Amino acid sequence: MLAALRWIGVWGRGLRSPVAGASTALTLALLAACSGEQEAAVSGDAAAPPSVLAEWGAETGLTLEARVGVLDGSAEYELGRVMQVAIGKDKAFIIADDGVPALRVYDSSGTFVRVIGRNGDGPGEYRSMGGVRTLPDGRIVLWDNRRRLLTTYSDTGAVLATASVPSGLFSADLLHLQHDGTAWVRTMLISLTQPNPMVPRTVEHAWIRVAPDGAIIDSVRTPRAPVEKPSFVLWGPGGFTKPFNHEVLSTVTVFGEVLSGDNSAYVLERGTPGGERRRIEREYTPVPLRKGERAQWEARARNLEEQQRNRPAQPNVISLTPPGATYEIPAIKPAFRTLYSDSEGRAWVQRYVAADSLDAPERPAGDTRPRNFWREKSTYDVFEVDGTFLGTVILPPNTRFADARGRELWVVGAGEEGEDMVARYRIGGTALSDDGVARLPTGSSPPL
8 A cells, every 4th residue: 555566577587496415514603694686676656655654553552461581580481592482372472492492382471381392302302493483273393403403393292293404504584484384494505615614605595495294395595685795793682783784685474475675775575486576665764874873883893803803713614704804884774674574474674763872881891892872773664465554663672573463563582671581562552652653652661
């Protein structure tokens, strides 16, 4: 309705290839971000500006419904390092906590129900939480990226099936499921110029598709930007942040579509491999970095360059950052920094916005990293499967998107005391802010 939606041809022809055989396990030093292939923009009518009332209308406030996570309490409520959350039967929380590791189930109110599996190498066990998703019938699929194993459990924890997948990538957004049970596992296709230290000749991002019976179908390469500059990734409670890279981002929907976007403009495309694509375009106002914000990012870049120069070559480690790389901090931010798709196939686009200067704690003695004073509010534009713009949602501080269904939103992050937590909010039902976007009500805080 508010976004221009077009069918523009066939997606991904020539972009699929057989999966290479499993190789010796490698530790990937992910010190740079690599993304996909840009295509020429398609002209047409411009999308309506963001100020136009969205499909969700005025009822876009966030109301807390349930929460899991305490700083000090019962062990089953103390979360360590939550990698992903899936929505279970009756809105249950399925939490993949890599800090233990443990796959925990809580009911819709946040009450602990059970642990599924345990740490180990036997049937139904795991060593790492690369991702977790659920199927419409309640089955739970866990990706163990250390063991390179997909395990399917019943909603009560019985082991139903396993499948080996040749990917050892450690990153975010590693696993997606189609409604029919087909799994997509993120990987990298790397060729080396020399074996040790390992220097990559080419690096391509791809998804390995796995059939419901565990058979490997193929790999689907993701689109790439024409020029990829050296970059770095920082991690915090609000997720990964990068120095405003121009890149082509991608994720996968429950319908088996690749959702991708070139963030040099506000342009998204979605479609199945070998099928037709749809394009969504939306007007946006480019956001400049503030003087102090850019100075902070420059300081981070120089600090990381120094670390890179002083880091010795390591056996069996692939560094994606070229020796002597320098990092550029632009004056203007791209349109968006992250793409997600929820349990209903809708697109959640994390848009770059103006940052605010906030207090930042002192670093421990000997920690030379610059402090992080400048932070953006986690702002998402949401689009229906047909391209209709639904609305803009601003997440609570120090949280990141996990999933959504209907008007309910699941987030992961840190609470007011720094505790890891997961929460569910309802979108709608609170007073409208002046600019019509969703926010945690003023003065409210999640209960412990």
